[in-house]
Amino acid sequence: xxxxxxxxxxxxxxxxxxxxxxxxxxxxxxxxxxxxxxxxxxxxxxxxxxxxxxxxxxxxxxxxxxxxxxxxxxxxxxxxxxxxxxxxxxxxxxxxxxxxxxxxxxxxxxxxxxxxxxxxxxxxxxxxxxxxxxxxx
Numbered sequence: 001x002x003x004x005x006x007x008x009x010x011x012x013x014x015x016x017x018x019x020x021x022x023x024x025x026x027x028x029x030x031x032x033x034x035x036x037x038x039x040x041x042x043x044x045x046x047x048x049x050x051x052x053x054x055x056x057x058x059x060x061x062x063x064x065x066x067x068x069x070x071x072x073x074x075x076x077x078x079x080x081x082x083x084x085x086x087x088x089x090x091x092x093x094x095x096x097x098x099x100x101x102x103x104x105x106x107x108x109x110x111x112x113x114x115x116x117x118x119x120x121x122x123x124x125x126x127x128x129x130x131x132x133x134x135x136x137x
Contacts, residue, residue, distance in 0.1 A: 005075045006104045009122045011112040022108045035074055035102040039109020042067040043085045045092045054090040064115050067107075071121060074101045 008025070012018045026034040042062040046054045063083075070080040081096035113119050 004103075005077075005101065007071065007075065007122045008104065008106045009112045009119065010106060010108045011110065013110065018108050018110075022106050025104075025106060029104060033102055034104045034106060035099050037067070037071065037074075037082065037099065037105060037107045039067070039107065039112050041083050041085055041097075043092070045083075047091060051090070057090075062109075062111070064118065068115070068117055068121075070099075071105065071107065071118065074099070074105050075121070077101045 010018050010022055010025075022036055026036065039062055042064075044057065044061075044063050046057065066083070070082065073080050079101060080099045082099045084093045084095050084097060085091070086093050107118070107122075
């Protein structure tokens with residue numbers, strides 16, 4: 001991509017309003033300006049595990065490698081095939097969601113700020129405020 005991609009991380013506890021904040025940010029920016037990447041989509045693939053073993057997994061540790069790889073792809077202007085996760089099956093589904101690169105990528109999830117490599121990709125508060133200042137929203 002020829003322009004800068006702004007990576008924003010939105011973290012918070014369960015039911016804290018992360019998704020609402022993400023939707024409000026996306027609505028405040030021009031149409032087709034934001035790609036949203038939910039951390040939940042990157043819960044580890046548990047194919048081959050028993051149901052009992054799947055339910056015992058600590059989901060606070062998603063597939064960081066894949067998430068970081070795909071965020072880097074978006075930063076470089078490449079589309080990704082985002083995994084989908086089923087809470088009912090406690091596993092990834094074979095279907096993916098096609099995500100196009102956009103000027104703003106929002107990563108949303110409980111532990112989004114936990115991983116230093118991912119956190120280092122994100123803009124600081126000043127850069128995000130400047131983005132909104134430039135957009136005059």
